[in-house]
Amino acid sequence: MNQSQTVLIPPGGFIMGTDIEAFYGTALANSAHAKLDEAPMHIRFLEAYRIAQYPVTNAEYAAFVKATHHPPPAHWKNGIHSPDAAKLPVVQVSWHDCNTYARWAGKRLPTEAEWEKACRGPDGRIYPWGNAFAESPELTQILTSHLTPVGSRPTTASPYGVHEAAGNVWEWTADWYQPYAGTKTAAVPKHKTLRGGSWLEVRDGTAKRYFRCANRLHAPPDYTAGNIGFRCVQPLPPGQNYAVHVPTAALTDYVKQHKHRNLTLIQKRALRNSIKDSGIALLLIGGGTYAYIVRPDVVLGAVTAGIIGLGFLFSAGVNFWRRWRAQQRINQVNSEHFLLDKNSDSR
DSSP, rough: OOOEEEEEEOOOEEEESSOOOOGGGGGGGGTOOOOOGGGEEEEEEOOOOEEEOOBBHHHHHHHHHHHHHOOOOOOOOOTOOGGTTTTOOOOOOOOHHHHHHHHHHOBOOOHHHEEEEEHHTTTOOBTTBBSSOOHHHHHHHTTTTTTTOOOGGGGGOOTOOOOOOBBOOOOEEEEOOOOOOTTOOOOOOOOOEEEEEEHHHHTTOOOOTTTTTTOEEOOOTTTTOOOOOOOOEEETTOOOOOOOSSSSHHEEEHHHHHHHHHHHHHHHHHHHHHHHHHHHHHHHHHHHHHHHHOOGGGGGHHHHHHHHHHHHHHHHHHHHHHHHHHHHHHHHHHTOOOOOOOTTOOO
């Protein structure tokens, strides 16, 4: 792979992960379709690196198989891919296969943070191309395609010019799957993390969820599938210095404001729902009590209305508690030190 086929990702900070509140996450634009293992939104600083512009193709992988006698993907007939599949992303490769290829090529697999930054850019966008799932008929058509040759999805390129980051194949990363710091999401220590989203998600209607840059998936490192491939990171020559693209300090205030705005929205929704549920509860319980007093023969209906009213009263209490929790988080955000990568600084 030559330099023209890789993209330089400059050093600097970026927004990683997604803030999601279990009950009201969908009230937040960037939390729609998000999963709990993406939380919390945090800032990472990464040094410069080069990442492949496209996933590894069958033709590139075939050169590796020929040179090393590594077992080819199981679906290749007689150990050879079909001529018309040369530019398709290689699939049916395990994490071990991909890691071996990367080492043979003098490269490595990207970390989760490297993959997300290259896909998402520094501005925390939801999809590689922006914050809307489909901004044009062209994009919609591309996203509903089957497995396609690399380079045929230009509309889905990331801010850094990384292509195929959504809608072609899932991509293995170097990292073992584990929760972000400060969360209670269960780790799966024997699984490797996958990023991206594949053609298969279009068929089952989950593309809006899985094509998001922050989305995470995991699988055992020996797992293979027809919608999983990979791309590599190319080490930079020693001694090269690059200007910091986005200082982490500039992102800190932005993320605090973003979190504050989201939590305020959650507060407003919880208050509105609490008032509404309290009103319904009062109407049902009061109406049922009055009906029983006036018409003792409708006791069953009165009791039923009272029980339903108690359910709404409970819901009102939950909403009140959610509002209180949101206020506690607002207070915490005002003094929060956001998680940074181990190589982070205050630049």
